Amino acid sequence: MFARAAAAVLREEFDQDALHVGEVGLSGADDAVVATFARSEHRAVVTENITDFAPEPDLVLVCVLQRKLPPGGAQARALAELLDRWATENPDAYLGQHWPT
Incomplete structure (x- = not known):
């Protein structure tokens, strides 16, 4: 899991609407629960756990x-x-995997 601080930096310095799973009570939640939340909120999931989310x-x-x-x-x-x-380069990101560089 990535640091909660990354979401804070995205909000405070880059004006991005970012949340960390810990901020919404989903730390340790099953991947399916995180995915359902992301879908319902029209959010992307940032992960290195590609196998489980794919x-x-x-x-x-x-x-x-x-x-x-x-x-x-x-x-x-x-x-x-x-x-x-x-996010700036992909304001309307397509569904599926993205690999930012």
Whole structure:
């Protein structure tokens, strides 16, 4: 699971409407529950857990590998920057997997 701080940076510095699963009471929830919430709120799911989310239909799935991000405290900021770029370039993202670079 990615750091909650990344969602805060997305909101506060990039004016993106981002939530962390922990902010909505879904920490530790089954992937299907997270997917259902995302669908109902018209949100994307950001994960490196591609295998479990891949079969979910009608879901915008943003796949990010943690190993591609810097370690420690810099990770939240780097993830927020990556996701902001992706969201800006894909304002109407298609359903399915996305691999931002």
